[in-house]
């Protein structure tokens with residue numbers, strides 16, 4: 001079976017797909033030169049099958065961002081034939097032009113992480129790449145079209161700062177980000193997006209707005225104490241739940257659309273210069289110092 005589309009998300013995968021994440025559809029963990037991937041599920045009862053990779057590991061537990069083996073996860077998906085990835089993740093809105101529960105098709109990130117393994121090429125010059133555009137423009141377009149067709153509240157474009165975490169950001173940190181024009185803050189999507197580029201894969205990200213970042217909002221001041229002090233209104237929680245409830249339909253439609261044609265987005269080219277300059281093998285698995293051990 002030719003499966004070329006995958007969705008990476010958090011615990012929402014278990015809530016959305018439920019019984020589909022059973023042992024009979026579990027096709028990984030998969031051994032890679034960078035360690036074992038997380039578990040991966042094959043959803044094959046749709047017109048266009050796809051893989052699901054829960055980012056935070058098995059079940060509903062949530063490992064800290066720096067403990068996620070992103071390199072093994074991306075390597076495993078590529079090795080399984082995937083060339084397009086849709087990533088979902090939560091974020092706080094710094095801009096007040098969006099509402100809690102809105103879906104954002106991100107167009108840029110500012111990497112503020114410090115402890116994550118952000119390249120496959122730590123001991124070679126191969127990772128010297130230009131991350132522009134950061135996200136696949138064709139897959140972003142597909143995402144926006146699907147969200148529009150489903151009648152969801154979404155915004156096409158926006159820049160997210162990715163903090164190391166696991167703690168949330170201080171008010172001063174958010175003020176700094178707001179000052180330089182950052183719209184959202186999250187702990188997700190990095191280094192996934194950069195690793196996908198090194199493997200020449202299409203990658204797009206949908207951020208769902210969980211709360212307003214530590215600036216308070218124009219609607220009400222922040223309450224102290226709670227994890228999501230800005231997420232106190234029942235209607236906002238319901239709105240967010242509705243947005244997350246759409247995840248299955250969004251992934252189904254995107255898997256179909258992404259499989260319908262192969263857009264000329266250029267995501268299969270970032271390594272072209274390196275392949276020429278360093279006479280790299282046509283087998284991408286041999287680009288890594290330890291690739292032959294895969």
Ligand SMILES: [Zn+2]
Nearest residue numbers: 136202265267
């Ligand atoms: Zn692409």
